[in-house]
Amino acid sequence: MEIDPFIFRLSIFILSIFIGYYVVWSVTPSLHTPLMSVTNAISSVIIVGAIIAALAGKTEAIFNSSSIFGFLAIILAAVNIFGGFLVTQRMLQMYKKKKDKK
Amino acid sequence: MEIDPFIFRLSIFILSIFIGYYVVWSVTPSLHTPLMSVTNAISSVIIVGAIIAALAGKTEAIFNSSSIFGFLAIILAAVNIFGGFLVTQRMLQMYKKKKDKK
Amino acid sequence: MIVGSTKEDVSLEKRVALTPDSAKNIIGLGLKICIEKDYATHIGIKDEEFQKVGVDIKSSSKEILSSCNLLIKVNCPLENEITNLKDKTIIIGMLNPSLNKKKLNEILKKDIKIFSLELLPRITRAQSMDVLSSQSNLAGYRAVIDSIFEYEKAIPMMMTAAGTVPAAKVLVIGAGVAGLQAIATAKRLGAIVSATDVRSASKEQVESLGGKFLSVEQAEDMETSGGYAKEVSKDYKKKQAELMKQALIKNDIVICTALIPGKPAPRILTEELVKLMKPGSIIYDLAAEQGGNSAFSEAGKINFVEGVKIIGVKNLMNRLPLTASSLYSKNLFSFIRNLYSREKKDFNLNLEDEIINKTMIKEN
Amino acid sequence: MIVGSTKEDVSLEKRVALTPDSAKNIIGLGLKICIEKDYATHIGIKDEEFQKVGVDIKSSSKEILSSCNLLIKVNCPLENEITNLKDKTIIIGMLNPSLNKKKLNEILKKDIKIFSLELLPRITRAQSMDVLSSQSNLAGYRAVIDSIFEYEKAIPMMMTAAGTVPAAKVLVIGAGVAGLQAIATAKRLGAIVSATDVRSASKEQVESLGGKFLSVEQAEDMETSGGYAKEVSKDYKKKQAELMKQALIKNDIVICTALIPGKPAPRILTEELVKLMKPGSIIYDLAAEQGGNSAFSEAGKINFVEGVKIIGVKNLMNRLPLTASSLYSKNLFSFIRNLYSREKKDFNLNLEDEIINKTMIKEN
Amino acid sequence: MLSANLSAIFYLISGILFILALRGLSSPDTSRQGNYFGITGMVIAIIVTFLSVGNFSTSLIYVLIFLLIGGAIGAFIAFKIPMTAMPELVAGFHSLVGLAAVFVAISAFLSPEIFNLGVTGDIKLASLIEMSIGAAVGAITFSGSIIAFLKLRGIMSGAPITFFGQHYLNLLLGLGVFALIFYLCISQLGSIFWILIAISFLIGVLLIIPIGGADMPVVISMLNSYSGWAAAGIGFTLENSALIITGALVGSSGAILSYIMCKAMNRSFFSVILGGFGADSSKQKTEDKKEKPVKSGNAEDAAFLMKNASSVIIVPGYGMAVAQAQHALREMVDKLKKNEIKVSYAIHPVAGRMPGHMNVLLAEANVPYDEVFELEDINNDFANADVAFVIGANDVTNPVAKTDPQSPIFGMPVLDVEKCKSVLFVKRSLSPGYAGIDNELFYKENTLMLFADAKKMTEDIVKNLE
Amino acid sequence: MLSANLSAIFYLISGILFILALRGLSSPDTSRQGNYFGITGMVIAIIVTFLSVGNFSTSLIYVLIFLLIGGAIGAFIAFKIPMTAMPELVAGFHSLVGLAAVFVAISAFLSPEIFNLGVTGDIKLASLIEMSIGAAVGAITFSGSIIAFLKLRGIMSGAPITFFGQHYLNLLLGLGVFALIFYLCISQLGSIFWILIAISFLIGVLLIIPIGGADMPVVISMLNSYSGWAAAGIGFTLENSALIITGALVGSSGAILSYIMCKAMNRSFFSVILGGFGADSSKQKTEDKKEKPVKSGNAEDAAFLMKNASSVIIVPGYGMAVAQAQHALREMVDKLKKNEIKVSYAIHPVAGRMPGHMNVLLAEANVPYDEVFELEDINNDFANADVAFVIGANDVTNPVAKTDPQSPIFGMPVLDVEKCKSVLFVKRSLSPGYAGIDNELFYKENTLMLFADAKKMTEDIVKNLE
């Protein structure tokens, strides 16, 4: 009587949706832009899939048809990861400076 | 490479904790008492365990040592379910009446 | 039982002891009322208005004095009235016992009971009869209106195309009932108001009206248990003078209301202090009749000293006779209600009652 | 270039054309000033204060008139001054050209330029010279202070132990500069204020001060392009009278400020209307000098009609001479600054300039 | 019989319905809907359990009978209990959940086979740990709730009970629980399981007795949280996601709620939760209170009460003047009027410290005159009003003036605020006013004290009126 | 190589760190901490992936190289981009995520073996559905973000592009996507997969082109949400809980955020999301604007600006009087002063409609006289102030009085508000004041218009100043 893991994943998925819902409501509107940029950065966790795609092939042919897509995806996601987090950092830094000035 | 279902359960557990956290912060303080009574009512899902305990035994001996505990638990939980939800309803009704009067 | 009231000397006193409103109330207690003809016409209340609520109009004061059981007045009865008073009458008014000692003693020789409402104890139950409060309150209001009328500049700040008119600065000395109302009124008009008092409780009260409190440093609290002020020490006086010096240079209008019951008013503004003020400034001394808080102040006169106008007030209530009468008259009604027993249909001079006991004037 | 100013007839006019402050400003423009001895001592400004900022004190008016290039006054120069005026002088003041036609024509016979500041166009640039605004504003304020002084009751609502004093109701007729300030001042003191005007823009303005606007129904807007009011139609007058009837019964104090430039003041309160008011009420007519908005109003007099006090105002600014002078004097300074050219070190009568052109009085 | 997958999905659905139930509580408008969600979730969970066990034998009938017995009792209690007994009711109910958890754990321990947890004497390690945690927490919840119930009910004194070494004892017992679980895992001995439960009962008692009556609401919420954790523990044992989700939800929400309440009451969360530490301060508190209990609320409560009123009467006094709260008050009234609530001001003739004191301030704040009434004109309206908002007034509302001839204010007419359905008193403390006498209204059933500076409180209420 | 269980736990941890990252944003104080949580979560996810794949061959080096290349580009962009280009940057980044999702899906489709999804031509049904949804949503995200980027960047006109039958076309294409997925599941044909992706690209374009520039922030947030759903889809395919958690998190938070933003802008959520429906209203909007662009903000923006200022100058005018906003203004200033912000009032000599108009009202609201300055005394302070809060004033700030001799107000001294770092204008519209002339300040770079009734707006700001 084992339960299909899919159902567990579905539970996780649905619960996460709730969390997403609540998290945003509690963000102050003035931080909506940084919020957008952080969620953007986070969504590049897709890189996990990209790495698997790129690496999981046979060792001999590094660049086979499917791993090439993996590698491309890695670049794209990496741009987003670095860019996203850094830009967020810059934005938040700005908020901080203003605060400190006083 | 199957993942142990326990880990899924753990994930579900942790995500639910987050939801619990957020849910409460968004409740208006004036509804804290009904909130308490609703969570109390909800926590009697323990009845699920009680029913399993009571029913899952062999058919011959309805009241064996373990199912007796199950039956007792059913009563306790049932008091709580009915009492909890009804009392909440009564409380909330009170809030409503005031509204309608205008 | 008949309540009567005769006209005051209108040249000195414009208030009346009875208004149609409270006449109605008194009649409601089961009493009869008669008053003199043209009782309040000088302030625009016609005799018909009294008649409408059931008051008897008599053509002469004699008629009234000879028939009434209770005589209500604003001030002490006039000489000729006293002679006409019959025995067993009760008199209620603001009789100023310290000033009218002789007159009152004369009346007491007959079998007459006199109640003077200034003597009311300041207990909660007596608040509705408290003539000092009701009249001081109006005095505080009127003091500001009068001094602003005399002041040759505008009070509120106005930033206009032709330049800025700065707000006038008003200092109120003594923050009792009159002082507080003066603060409120001046504040309303846009003045910058500060005030000082010897009672430390008054700081919060002044601030509750948006005024600034000037406190004499390290001062003890000068409040008596009755809520009135005590006379202050020499040391205190010196410190207060120092404080006043600072304040007078800055302020445009000073309203003096400081009193100590049973004593002459404290002299707070000395001659030198007055001279510190800017020309055009105003000192309005509500305490003038009790000796004045300020040098150069004389009751009923306006004196000029180096450009400062010192206004000594006399009979201020004649400036607000209508409102003052209406409040006074309500005070009287409350007092009568307490005095009169509906069951006995008679006045009940219960000397156990603090209110009745303390207001009654005993011969001395 | 010398600016001179002589004393006014102090019995009629307490304001002065020059205060030490604006004297300083004028001197700052590069002009010299001389004034008569004791120029403003009647309102508490000593000659020394003028001297401190660099003003020359001359002992007689003659000396000044014979030396100055520009004469600044409050009112029209006195007869004897006119004879002493020298040619090429410029005169600035509030000269009331319609009233003083003869006098002014006489002056114009000499080679003298006269500027009367009442004639200023109401353009933005002229706001700082606008004497009508600056003086009406004070008039509105003072109108309230005076009428409250005359009123025999208290204005603000007071709920006290001796009963409630209801708030007085004040009606302001005409919501121009004076009317608006009157509304503001009465409101401050706690009165219940309503106002009416023929210009529909004034509704919002009245409400912006917390007053209630009484509008004549279905009325067209009576505003001229210059922002002043037009004369109204018969029909309008009837409707307005109906509105006033309702209002006068309720109100305790009426302050009249309605004017139409170049015409007699509109008669808004007819005799019947006035008689509707409660005894003890006050009508304060700021328009009295222009004919009055109210029946029975005479400039400089207080008339009693069935218990209603109708106060006709005259020379109201004598009640606030200090503030009025200071604003007037700043207006004058602004006008002079516009007239005087620092480069040419002379007055520059540039008739292209609307301000200079419109205020100059031409012979007629 | 339902497949494991299908029943898992249904359990998930019921878990989600519980989440929605709590979410519904976020506003009064959706709150009843939330309750229905909760009920639906529970019904689904129960039915799915029936179906998945699939044992439609006579025992099912017994189950139904027991269910109905319990239900009837619960419904009876729910209808009979007065609303004021809410807190103790909730505490009592908690104890049931705790005990039920203990029973289920025992049952699982006794017959692990039926739950697929191995066989007696060789229960799966993970399950054993889970069930002992469930049992221990359940036991603590049970005994703790019982104590809380007794204290609230007044059967046991509300005063904190402390004794020397209490904290050490608790610590020791806590460690003991862990040791027992560890030993249980090794030995699988039944006796140890029983000892574990017994000790947990004891801990529950010890945890709650040192907590004073004032902190009880926090305790109840905390016990709520415990019952959630117990359910979650059992959920892991039974591999039931409905139990896990709900348990975690209830567990964390209860904990957060107690935290929020502590913050609102300005109490340290930890000292309350760890019991004994709260002792000193609560002792002091009870002394302050002159023994008489007052109900004190915050701006949110006040806003809620007024928002749901149809008429409110404002009674200003000297405190409003001191705090200069007139502008904030006006704003509050504006907000109320926008909600179509009728608002009037009742001015006592001697409110404040000078005749007409209140009028000056209200006029300054531009309060229209026709909303301001004197005592005689409004005193009869209190009986029909829902809320009297007494802001900085005290003596002028004191009913002792009507009842006690010995009182210095006897004979003064007073505003009959107590006739309103609810009375809100905004003042900073329980100290008396000008007359220096205590006001018995503070202790009345329908009074809610709002202790704060009048301006601050009014502003806070304005915020909560959005 | 990491065990599946261990890596699942680590993925869970990184998912939780992402939750904490978003949670950090709830207040400025914790926001940077939140960002660090996000970074940590990402690092964990990447490392765990490396370890769990366990393929430490040369390809690992390539992966690292590509990672660094991408990282370098990202970092470069992040440092170079001006802060004002934030919205288009985010849009651009979204397109990358979308494309990456498409690529991963393609890769999985091409070599299902390496992901344990079956073999080419016989991919597990569930996985196939999941990956096609992931690919389709990813493609929509990509092309949609590109359009949004182009519009924001100004490369493409911001005006909405609409054509007849747009909605029907969209509907048709949407249905087509479902049909294709269905057919794909039956046939497992590669070509269909490619067609699916192509059509999805097209849908992305069609969805965004009819949306006007004003609604772009909402669109960006919505695309954010799409990229989350795409990631979740891939997560299901890869059976990776980090992806599922994060995807769902981002998906729902993005959707809610766009909903919140719509509400704040008073736009219908659905008309914005469904593209074309928004067309009419945005067209109308651009016409209103008289061609000159104004920046208009809301109470939150104003509150934020002022809260972070060190000095604020208030410039009241006739509009404050009309709105009777003086009390609310006073309250706002009180709040600011509590934050240790220096506040003064600048009164123009002819502000209002009567001499001293502003003074009357400020005195009524009890503004201390020493905070009120006349023009000459304060005009030099504007240059050093951070914010000028112009409330219902207009002519008295109009710089045309200094510059244009033709203007009717030429020569009047005016308040130099434009010298402040930021200028907030509270008025109801762009209409002129008494003098009837336009005010060029409205269109200045450092001006933010707050269109509302002055009292309403000030009250809202007060709320946001908490």
Ligand SMILES: NC(=O)c1ccc[n+]([C@@H]2O[C@H](COP(=O)([O-])OP(=O)(O)OC[C@H]3O[C@@H](n4cnc5c(N)ncnc54)[C@H](OP(=O)(O)O)[C@@H]3O)[C@@H](O)[C@H]2O)c1
């Ligand atoms: N009207 C007059 O002419 C006059 C003149 C003299 C005396 N009195 C007397 O004054 C009294 C007036 O009654 P009342 O009800 O207006 O006042 P009260 O009885 O003196 O009560 C005022 C209450 O306000 C509270 N308070 C003070 N400051 C506060 C603040 N900042 N925020 C919130 N609350 C504050 C105080 O309680 P906390 O300290 O707990 O906050 C106090 O209990 C009567 O006894 C009357 O006889 C009146």
Ligand SMILES: NC(=O)c1ccc[n+]([C@@H]2O[C@H](COP(=O)([O-])OP(=O)(O)OC[C@H]3O[C@@H](n4cnc5c(N)ncnc54)[C@H](OP(=O)(O)O)[C@@H]3O)[C@@H](O)[C@H]2O)c1
């Ligand atoms: N002080 C005097 O003695 C006097 C006398 C007569 C004339 N004036 C003239 O009046 C002008 C005064 O300048 P000012 O800057 O104070 O006023 P203003 O230039 O007339 O501007 C007032 C602005 O307030 C806005 N407004 C009106 N009601 C509002 C509300 N309820 N909420 C928000 N905003 C509102 C209006 O814009 P929206 O319609 O877009 O909201 C208007 O643009 C000067 O031109 C001066 O010459 C002055």
Ligand SMILES: NC(=O)c1ccc[n+]([C@@H]2O[C@H](COP(=O)([O-])OP(=O)(O)OC[C@H]3O[C@@H](n4cnc5c(N)ncnc54)[C@H](O)[C@@H]3O)[C@@H](O)[C@H]2O)c1
């Ligand atoms: N119990 C009641 O109901 C009730 C009713 C009315 C007034 N009162 C209280 O009675 C008290 C006195 O009121 P009052 O107006 O009749 O007083 P008052 O007229 O006797 O004196 C006026 C004020 O002058 C002050 N004063 C005296 N000497 C002074 C000095 N040297 N310098 C400065 N100030 C000086 C007094 O403190 C007092 O505040 C107040 O506290 C008032 O609140 C109580």
Ligand SMILES: NC(=O)c1ccc[n+]([C@@H]2O[C@H](COP(=O)([O-])OP(=O)(O)OC[C@H]3O[C@@H](n4cnc5c(N)ncnc54)[C@H](O)[C@@H]3O)[C@@H](O)[C@H]2O)c1
């Ligand atoms: N441009 C500027 O800078 C500037 C400066 C000052 C005043 N003004 C404007 O000029 C206008 C007139 O101001 P004023 O005070 O000098 O006017 P005023 O003194 O000529 O008249 C006073 C008021 O009486 C009103 N009035 C006339 N006939 C009336 C009637 N029959 N019934 C009721 N009301 C009647 C007028 O409308 C006016 O409001 C106002 O709109 C004012 O705002 C403009």
